[in-house]
Amino acid sequence: MHQRGLATLWASTVLLLLTGLWGWLSLQAVNEESLRSHQQMHAAHALANAEALLETTLAHLEQAYAADSLEGDVRIWLASAASSCPVGKAPPQWQCLLWPLANLPLPEWTDEDTSFVRLVRDVRNAPHRIQVMVDVKLNALHPGVGSRATVQQSVYVPINAPQPTIPLSNSPLATFAPLVLNEQVQSVDAPRCDPLAWQAVFGDLTPLQLKALSALQLRNGLSAASQVSRTVYWVDSPQLWTQSIGTTLAPVVLVFSAEACATLCPSLATSTQVVGTVFFQNQCQTSKMLNWQSGVIAGQLGVESSLAPDVKLALQNGQRGLTGASNAHAAFNFEWPEGVQATRVQRVAGTWKNAGF
């Protein structure tokens, strides 16, 4: 009873301490909640910025491919480098590029030094499909400095064209006609050659596009000997072709251009084997195919003229090493959506995502 006053003081002090502790904990909880809310907002701002930069990149990609898509393609990818590739996507199959941000109107609050736009494509299987990866960090002008977001989207670019489906069959196992000729008789008055054989073999794919694809593969380091082999060969030289190329799993396309056929088209050496498609741009002149020696072609042979009757018959009967194959067009049959108009840059449906590479 004598210590009643001290006990009251002691109890009050304890209560005070407990109340203070409770208040402090409450304040901490609210601070944490407030911080979370702000961080969420900053993350949302970073994501909006990344989306804005992605849209800006798409707009500029479209501009680059608008006038001359092939020339634009070369210009854009001049700065490609192996060091720009993400893990698991290395040359020579993949081509990668870090787009210089100084050339883009950056969205506000984007930190130019730590943000980047990366373009990646598979030069062999899908050179017309570019994956755009954007990684953005907010700069010091934004309260959420350092907040980061990543978005990516793929686009089709008009550097090749979809293949027509095989007439009378949609089956991928259908065999192509082994021999495609242009039987058009040239008028003496108007010596114009309609590239009917080219259209029959390549559809809407133009010679310039195929030539550019060949140059692209070569520039990126693809060859017959590389681990992932080259599939498109455009030849301007009139010399005899002596290299065996293509396999059943990786057929090729070999085109002897009008330049190679300027005098006489080159021929395949007897011992060479080509798996895929071989085409001669001999400008409707059968006489340019007199040099023909034959080799072994497993796939399809296209000639922009007729052939000497005996050669034609022998080839059709498979007596001169020509056999058909179901995947003869695999080297240039690039994946496009059904019914698409492949003449401008367009987004690939279902490829937008905001996470990882």
Place this chain on the structure above:
Amino acid sequence: MLGFNAKRPPPIQVKHLNAGFTLLEAVVASALLAYGLAGAVRLSVATLNATQLSRHVDVASGLAQDLTECWGVQTPTCLRMFEASTPLYPLPSHPDLAFVLTWQERNIPVAGMPPTHLQELRIAVTWPEDKQPMQMEWRHRRARTPLWVGR
């Protein structure tokens, strides 16, 4: 010890002098407790304000993102959102708290392309917070690159 006339010492007298001190202690204790409770109340008020601010920021973000997502979408709901900048009252618990969205659409020039090829939408959301105006800004861009072009 024998023969020693030992005197008993006088008994110690204990005086109860702490009767007034108890009252003083109680007063001090009460004061301390009152001070502590006042602090706790202030903390609670601060907590409430901070939570409220977070909620309002979330609401403002949501409204801005909602407007962003509606940009260019030709549905009646979305078109109506871009008709005029009217105050919105999204919080049933604060029916008089108005969030005002204002926006500005601008073209970002891309050489050789139509003016509307790349556009930016700038959104500002303002609302009163403790009688002080608060503002949040939002940016969004859109390229005209199509998703699919058919024959």
